[in-house]
Amino acid sequence: MPYPAYIINVLIACPSDVVDEKKAILRAIDDWNVVHGPDTKLIALPMNWETHVAPQMGGSPQTIINKDLVDRCDVLVAVFRTRIGTPTDEAEGGTVEEIQKHTKAKKPAMVYFSKGLANIGEINTAQLDALRKFQDRISDHGVLCEYESIQVFCDKFGNHLAQTILREYGNLRVSAAPPATELNPLEDLEQLMPDVLEDLRKSLREYPIMRDIIWVRTRGIAYNWPTPHLRFSDDVDPGIRDKLNVLANQGLLKVHNPDEDFAYKMTEDFVRMLRKSQTRDIPILKLEAKKLLVRLSQDPAGEIVHVRGLVQVCGKTVNIPNDARDEAKWEAAIEQLVQLHLVTANADSEYFRMTDEGYERANKLKTDSELLEHWPELALSNDCKQLLIAGVDGNRGIIISKTMNWKVVHAGDQAFGDPKSDADFARWKYAVEQLAASEFIEPHGTDGLFGITHIGYQAVERMR
Numbered sequence: 001m002p003y004p005a006y007i008i009n010v011l012i013a014c015p016s017d018v019v020d021e022k023k024a025i026l027r028a029i030d031d032w033n034v035v036h037g038p039d040t041k042l043i044a045l046p047m048n049w050e051t052h053v054a055p056q057m058g059g060s061p062q063t064i065i066n067k068d069l070v071d072r073c074d075v076l077v078a079v080f081r082t083r084i085g086t087p088t089d090e091a092e093g094g095t096v097e098e099i100q101k102h103t104k105a106k107k108p109a110m111v112y113f114s115k116g117l118a119n120i121g122e123i124n125t126a127q128l129d130a131l132r133k134f135q136d137r138i139s140d141h142g143v144l145c146e147y148e149s150i151q152v153f154c155d156k157f158g159n160h161l162a163q164t165i166l167r168e169y170g171n172l173r174v175s176a177a178p179p180a181t182e183l184n185p186l187e188d189l190e191q192l193m194p195d196v197l198e199d200l201r202k203s204l205r206e207y208p209i210m211r212d213i214i215w216v217r218t219r220g221i222a223y224n225w226p227t228p229h230l231r232f233s234d235d236v237d238p239g240i241r242d243k244l245n246v247l248a249n250q251g252l253l254k255v256h257n258p259d260e261d262f263a264y265k266m267t268e269d270f271v272r273m274l275r276k277s278q279t280r281d282i283p284i285l286k287l288e289a290k291k292l293l294v295r296l297s298q299d300p301a302g303e304i305v306h307v308r309g310l311v312q313v314c315g316k317t318v319n320i321p322n323d324a325r326d327e328a329k330w331e332a333a334i335e336q337l338v339q340l341h342l343v344t345a346n347a348d349s350e351y352f353r354m355t356d357e358g359y360e361r362a363n364k365l366k367t368d369s370e371l372l373e374h375w376p377e378l379a380l381s382n383d384c385k386q387l388l389i390a391g392v393d394g395n396r397g398i399i400i401s402k403t404m405n406w407k408v409v410h411a412g413d414q415a416f417g418d419p420k421s422d423a424d425f426a427r428w429k430y431a432v433e434q435l436a437a438s439e440f441i442e443p444h445g446t447d448g449l450f451g452i453t454h455i456g457y458q459a460v461e462r463m464r
Contacts (some may be wrong), residue, residue, distance in 0.1 A: 005041040006172050008165055011073035012048040013098045015085035017122075020150050021112070022048070025077055028158040032165065039268050042169055043162070047073055049424065055168070062088040062097055067197050069098075074103040075164060076109040079156075082123050084131040086350070101136075101336070108168050110160055112145045112153065159228065162208035186273050189250075194241045196232075198364075201274050203230045203377070205372075213264040213270070215241055218423060285340075285361075288333035290371045291318070293342060293354075294378065297362035302354035304343065306334060376438060376457035383431035385463065387411040388440055391452050392460045397431055398441055400448035 007174040012025055037043045053068045070076075078099050091100060102109050113135055134264025135144065145160070147153040170380045189197060203210050203389075212229035232240040244264055247253040252270035256263040283292070296302050304313040311319045311330040320326040334352060337343040342358035345351070356361075367372055372379055380388070387409070391398045394412015401408050407425035409416045409432060417424035432450065435441045440456035443449065453459075 005037065005043045006169065008042055008075060009073040010044050010046050011069055011076045011098070011102070012079075012162075013076055013095045014079040015095055017081045017083045018079045019082075021114075021153055024150060024154045025079075025157060028161050029319045030153070031158060031209075032161055035268075035276060036162065039272055040170070042165055042172065044075075044165065054145065059091060062090075062094050065094065066098070066101055068099050073102070074107060076107065076169070077112075077161075078109065079112045079114075079153075080131055080135075081114040082131065083127040084134055084332070088245040092134060096134060098392045103142075108164055109142075110145070110164060112147060112157070114153075115146050121391055143376055143423070158209055159207055166208050186200050186277055189247075190245070190277075190306075196237075196240070196243050196247075197274065199230060199232075201277070204271065204274060205392070211266045212256070213244065213266065215244060215262045215264070227462055285365075286333050286336055287370060289336045290365050290368060291374070292330075292333055292337060293358060293362045294365050294371065294375070296343070296354045297359055302359075303395075304334060304352040305350065306352070307350050311397070338353050347411075361388070375459075375462060376455070377440070377463060380438070380459075381417075381431065381434065383428065384440075385429070386437060387431050388452070388456055389460055389463065390414045390416075391441070391450075392457060397452055398435070398445065398450040400432060400450075402428060 010025075010029060012022055022387040024152060026046055032044050036452050047069055048451060049069060051066050053065055056064055058064075059067075078095050078097065080095070083093075088094055088097045091097035099109055099111065104262050138144070147156060186197065200213075207228045210228040210230065212227050214229050214231045216231060217235045218233055218235045229431075232244070234240060237243075244253060246257060247270070248264060252267055252273075253264040254267060256265055292304060292311075292313060296304065296316070299314040303313075309319075309327055310317050310321065310336070311327070313420075319330045334343070337358070338345055338352070340357075341355055342361055343352040345355055377385070385400055388411075390411035390413075392412070394414065397411075401410060407417075407422070408419040409425070409428040416428045419425075432441070435456070436443070436450060439453055440459060441450040442453050444451045
């Protein structure tokens with residue numbers, strides 16, 4: 001049945017040596033349209049010069065491509081392997097010029113660089129040198145993504161595409177008459193299992209394409225599931241199996257395989273309900289107000305000090321001294337917290353204490369997507385935080401040691417887990433994998449050795 005939808009033009013820009021990645025991008029776009037198009041009313045349309053530019057005269061090839069494609073596209077995906085492309089009048093290569101014009105127009109661009117997918121005999125060193133210089137030059141102007149294999153690229157790009165479309169265009173709505181009444185089964189479930197529903201909302205914010213849920217008896221059990229999923233365990237969430245079965249009985253979850261009832265899949269109706277419930281009538285906080293509230297919740301005193309132009313939380317000054325504009329920004333954040341009764345002020349409005357409502361709101365903010373962009377460590381488990389802090393303090397990174405009779409994770413000068421316990425080893429190894437997936441650490445040469453990244457050091461500095 002036809003339905004009205006918004007078209008998101010996605011330009012695929014890459015030099016001639018990029019082939020498999022283009023196929024992967026087209027598959028990911030097809031997946032988005034099939035799985036999410038009917039619900040979001042957002043359809044992604046792939047564009048590239050081979051299929052969308054007709055022969056014409058009257059300008060340079062790149063000028064014509066810019067007019068027919070770059071000016072019309074909404075999202076740009078650029079992928080590089082070993083070549084930067086053919087030089088144009090304005091840039092080192094056509095793809096480079098397309099990125100520059102697209103970002104200058106303040107439109108979203110996703111840029112990917114391959115790490116070692118070419119045969120040495122096929123590499124043009126001049127092209128590769130120019131590409132590396134370009135990568136270095138733009139690395140300070142945004143977040144780039146590197147990938148080691150086509151499979152890694154496929155896994156990352158599908159998630160990145162969904163995040164970008166929802167972030168940039170998720171607020172678009174096709175006009176339609178709302179139903180007279182709409183039953184919402186989540187109203188009762190919010191009372192029964194608020195923690196489970198919040199975990200699901202958080203996972204959907206981080207991985208918009210996630211639909212699978214896995215149940216295991218203990219957290220330490222390693223299970224290789226092929227798609228992004230949320231894992232629950234009885235030892236961490238007692239009674240979770242019963243709660244998942246309640247959701248299944250309500251028709252919100254489906255069992256993947258009746259013979260293997262440990263894996264569930266969220267229905268699209270359930271996903272839509274969860275996303276809609278995230279936008280309840282809760283006043284939107286300024287980013288600075290969110291930061292103050294979360295910092296306050298970590299301070300035993302729960303107090304903001306605003307004296308002589310300085311705003312201090314947990315003994316640290318958060319604003320730029322002698323910068324009137326920055327001070328005004330933080331003053332506005334404090335004022336908003338006061339108006340919403342999240343903090344209370346003393347008689348002189350110099351000291352502000354957190355209210356019970358403030359603590360509740362701060363707890364919810366730990367899954368706030370805007371705040372996680374600035375403070376991604378909020379989403380880390382306690383195990384991950386312990387490893388990261390120990391790795392920074394010991395200045396030795398993180399090492400996974402595994403022999404026939406000895407399995408342990410080292411972070412800095414500390415060892416984590418019982419070296420003779422497989423469950424302990426799986427628990428801490430899982431924490432290492434989570435840190436690596438979130439780019440707080442990165443592999444260093446030797447198998448099992450991880451170094452702390454710049455993101456990791458910044459996170460630890462904020463956690464102190």
